[in-house]
Amino acid sequence: MPLQHEHKWWKEGIVYQIYPASFKDSNNDGIGDIAGIISKLDYIRELGVDIIWISPHYKSPQVDMGYDISDYEDIHEPYGTVEDVEMLIQAVHDRGMRIIFDLVINHTSNLHAWFLESRSSKSNPKRDWYIWRPAKYDENGNRCRPNNWRSNFSEPAWTWDENTQEYYLHLYAAEQPDLNWENEECRHAIYDSAIRFWLEKGIDGFRVDTVNRYSKYPGLPDAEVTQPREETQIAFKYFTNGPRIHEFLREINDVLSEYDVFTVGELPNTPNESDVMQYISAQAKQLNMVFNFDTVGLGQTPGDRFRITPYGNVDFKRELTRWQRVIQDTDAWTTVFLENHDQGRSISRFASDVPEHRVMAGKMLAMILGTLTGTLFIYQGQEIGMINAPLTWPVEEYKCIRSVNYLKMISERLNHDPTALSKALKALQMVARDHARVPMQWDSTANAGFCSEAVEPWMSVVGSYMEINVADQIGRKDSLLEFWKKVLDLRKLHKDLFVYGRFQLIEQGDDLMTFTKHGGDMTSLTVANLSSEMKKWEIPSLVASTDMKLIIGNMKGPMDQLGPYEGRVYISSP
Structure with missing residues (x-):
């Protein structure tokens, strides 16, 4: 008898992620805000959403769009106030939805009060709340960094502090110093300030940023030299999935277990299934689920x-x-x-954004995901x-710290x-983070209705x-927006499946892409043409004997053919 997953609200809920700066500007200062989010809650609910995830608003x-937090208990001023956020939490709950926040606790801003104290002197009580190391020196007496690690933003992972004459570690920007999770006092301050503070205000969980990087490899050794011409080296193995990471996550879970909430962790650079299962097994009591980046990382080295x-x-x-396969017959859960x-x-x-295929492709992907x-x-x-910015987008429009640093590095x-810059811009047009961060497109007026002209x-x-x-799409039955609503309705109607x-x-x-689903006493068949060419297909023998009925599709064509980016979902029941 196959193992059945225990039903939970956070498994069945549809989650909608909001990037505050770019969602809706309510006061016409050019920056999205909390009041703007509140103004669009009915739109989100009518889409079929159950849970809203707010990206960092602290x-x-x-420096890194809010992932450099200077106060966990306060709000980025252009977004609003703590009182505004309390109103948001209440407004979400009043509509029968739930809300989760980003939890960014691998590092803080270098302007956080904790770090300001830590760097004030070597004897400060908070000195050990961050990772400080003395310089090394070469045979000529030149000062060198403690190791050769590269940060995730393509720069050395160490920055020299002139005041205390030591380096501090930062796996991201120099303005994002890493917290020292080995320090118990520091950990408990994190739990109180970043976690309990907001749980007491009624939020329903956290998306946990860089969840596997709190525990570093003892001794912080040099990484293997795989790029001899580079000053720094890729060092994921020394700061990812470290020896105490699961201990730390169990401590966090002990705090969370006092509330009816859930967690979803960002789990980069963890390709092995056995390693991932240690995080998401219910028995392990660490995380409810994680984002695996196998798909979205395609094409990126x-x-x-x-x-x-x-x-x-x-x-x-x-x-x-x-x-999909890994969680079957286990107590683990996954994300889509x-x-x-x-x-x-x-x-x-993953499909095509050319005008003749864009809507069909969007509907096809919606059916697969749903x-x-x-x-x-x-x-x-x-x-x-929404689609990526075009290749002709001016270079100065890229704002993300990763994009800016990359273009600067290539140029220098x-x-x-110009040939190298052109190649770099092609890469940015494919995978830059900027494409997700442009203003939400509400209408066809100037500035897309995000803010006034x-x-x-x-x-x-x-x-x-x-x-x-x-x-343009709301209420128009052939639009992608209305199609997504149908997909989400079907998902909820047949949640067992x-x-x-x-x-x-x-x-x-x-x-x-063809797959079946079996749940309860029902079977479904999803088939999708991932290409721009007409494809022949047939009902798989596995379900050929069942009475399969088409419940949703994005085209009405011959039974044995799928048009470009056509998708169909069939369902059968006794």
Whole structure:
């Protein structure tokens, strides 16, 4: 008898991620805000969403768009106040939805009061709350960093502090010093300030940022030299999945267990299933689920995001469905997603954003995601089919620290070579984080309805807003927005099948994605053409004897053919 997953609200809920700066500007200062989010809650609820995830909205100098937090208990001023956030929490709950926040506790801003104390002197009580090390010196007496680690933003992972004459570690920007999780007092301060403070205000859980990087390898040794020409080296193995990480996560879980909440962890650089299972097994009592980046990482070289490698539909199918199989007959749970604030748009990356295919492709991806097992996450604008900025987008429009640093590095190293810059821009057009961070496209007026025409938004809107916007799609039955609503309705109507059902992939060629789901006394069949070419197909023998009825599709064509980016979902019951 197959193991049945225990039913939970956070497994069945549809999660909608909001990027505050870019969602809706309520006061026309060019920056999205909490009041703007509140003004669109009915739109979100009518989409079929149950849980809202708010990306970092805490007090921050915004070096890395809020992932550099200077006060966990306060709000970034342009977004609003703590009182505004309390109103948001209440407004969400009043509509029968739930809300989760980002939990960013691997590092703080270098302007956080804790770090200001830590760097004030070597004898300060909070000195050990961050990771400080003395310099090394070469044979000529030149000062060197403690090790050769590279940060995730393509720079050395150590910065010299002139005042105390030591280096501090930062796995991200220099303005994001890593907290020292080995210090118990520091850990408990994190639990009180970043976690309990907001749980007591009624939030329903956390998306946990970089959840596997709190425990570093003892001794912080040099990484292996795999790029001899580079000053720094990729060092994931020494700061990811460290020896005490599961101990730390169990401590966090002890705090969370006092409340009816859930956690979803960001789990980068963890490809082995056995390692992932240690985080998501219910018995382990650490995380409820994690984001695995196997699919969204396609085409990106680990440690070198913008070094693009080729991939095809076979790779897409393999990675997207990988965790469907792993959670079967285990007590683990998984996520279903193709977009977030760190990724390019799914239609542009995994299908086609050319005008003749864009809507069909968006509907096809919606059907695949909506019928996979796990908790479904949707990113703002995904429901209307927002796409990447074009290759012609001016270079100065890229705002993300990763994009800016990459362009600067290419320009400096290659002496402003136009060919190299052109290649770099092609990489950015595919996988830059900026594409997810442009303003939400609400209508076809100036600035896409994000803010008034008289205001310059913090980040330029993409020209596609004239054709891709909420106002044009809402209530129009053939639109992608209304199609997403139908998909989510079906997912909820048949949750035993689509949320909890057993998955089986069926091979029917490289460009066809075909799978069945079995749940309760029902069976479904999802088939999708991932290509721009007409494809022949047939009902798989596994379900050929059942009475399969088409419940949703994005085209009405011949039974034995699938048009470009056509998708269909069939269902049978006794």
